[in-house]
Amino acid sequence: MFAGxxxxxxxxxxxxxxxxxxxxxAGAAGAASAYVxxxxxxxxxxxxxVTSSPGTTxxxxxxxxxxxTWGVHDSIAGVAFGKGCAPFDTDWATCDGVSSVVxxxxxxxxxxxxxxxxxxPCRLLGGTGNDNLEAExxxxxGGTGNDxxxxxxxxxxxxGDGDDWFVARYLTTTAPRDIRGGLGEDGVSFTESATAALTxxxxxxxxxxxxxxxxINVHADIEQVNGGPGADSIAGYAAANHIRGFxxxxxxxxxxxxxxxxxGDGDDxxxxxxxNDVLQxxxxNDNLKGGPGTDTLSGGPGVDDCDPGSDxxxxxxxxx
Numbered sequence: 001m002f003a004g005x006x007x008x009x010x011x012x013x014x015x016x017x018x019x020x021x022x023x024x025x026a027g028a029a030g031a032a033s034a035y036v037x038x039x040x041x042x043x044x045x046x047x048x049x050v051t052s053s054p055g056t057t058x059x060x061x062x063x064x065x066x067x068x069t070w071g072v073h074d075s076i077a078g079v080a081f082g083k084g085c086a087p088f089d090t091d092w093a094t095c096d097g098v099s100s101v102v103x104x105x106x107x108x109x110x111x112x113x114x115x116x117x118x119x120x121p122c123r124l125l126g127g128t129g130n131d132n133l134e135a136e137x138x139x140x141x142g143g144t145g146n147d148x149x150x151x152x153x154x155x156x157x158x159x160g161d162g163d164d165w166f167v168a169r170y171l172t173t174t175a176p177r178d179i180r181g182g183l184g185e186d187g188v189s190f191t192e193s194a195t196a197a198l199t200x201x202x203x204x205x206x207x208x209x210x211x212x213x214x215x216i217n218v219h220a221d222i223e224q225v226n227g228g229p230g231a232d233s234i235a236g237y238a239a240a241n242h243i244r245g246f247x248x249x250x251x252x253x254x255x256x257x258x259x260x261x262x263x264g265d266g267d268d269x270x271x272x273x274x275x276n277d278v279l280q281x282x283x284x285n286d287n288l289k290g291g292p293g294t295d296t297l298s299g300g301p302g303v304d305d306c307d308p309g310s311d312x313x314x315x316x317x318x319x320x
Contacts, residue, residue, distance in 0.1 A: 039074040043084025046099035052106045053077065060105065063115035068098045105131060114138050118154055118175070126160070137175070142182070151177055159186050168216060169193045176206060176215045179222065187224030191246055194228025202237040288319070
């Protein structure tokens with residue numbers, strides 16, 4: 001009956017099960033406890049609904065096949081397809097007449113990958129749990145938990161509650177994208193995909209990214225930024241930021257707040273701004289400048305020029 005973990009449930013049954021309450025719901029839950037409860041997939045009013053079942057861990061993959069036809073797969077829970085959807089290959093559903101998409105992975109630590117298109121509005125809802133989410137041309141909402149969110153071209157992401165980590169990918173594309181941290185200590189990394197010098201300013205303006213594709217808006221509620229291998233320019237905001245330049249001759253500025261700034265490899269220019277900052281030059285001939293507040297400076301290997309500013313700690317031996 002359950003071969004291939006695919007449930008060919010009629011749309012009416014899907015709707016009934018979604019509204020079941022009281023003793024009937026408890027009985028249904030008990031009866032289903034011996035099985036993996038599948039992800040429910042159906043189309044209603046042109047909206048493709050993909051909903052992970054409560055208490056079930058999901059690994060959802062979906063993409064636009066052609067036109068208004070989408071493919072949906074859950075490699076862990078399988079799929080229960082209803083109205084507008086039919087079986088396709090092994091453990092896949094194919095759904096027609098799709099004009100928009102809503103994916104809700106609910107509770108638990110789930111994974112979801114959505115390869116969308118600019119022609120189809122899309123929302124990916126993380127819900128509760130520490131989720132791994134990836135999408136293009138889709139609005140990603142992390143929800144509650146410490147999520148890892150891969151923000152591809154055309155995507156916007158809001159981490160929600162929790163300490164979330166964003167990865168900006170495919171940085172040569174010019175489709176705009178938006179990254180908001182939400183509550184918690186959130187960070188964004190460009191390290192994995194950067195191929196040229198980056199400009200990132202935590203100022204709520206859509207001018208972040210690398211040359212030729214500065215179309216990303218990294219908002220001021222992001223606390224950590226990882227640069228790439230090029231000569232990056234990264235500026236923090238009033239909050240306490242942690243900025244890492246990695247390779248290249250970087251220009252890194254903390255702004256207000258008690259910041260930690262790491263230059264990494266290259267001849268870097270580090271400026272703390274206001275607050276009690278920690279500046280670490282790393283390899284290379286670096287220029288470190290403190291500012292108002294009690295700053296701690298460390299030049300690292302190389303010939304470094306250190307200006308602690310007022311009220312700062314004594315210079316270490318690796319500051320010339």
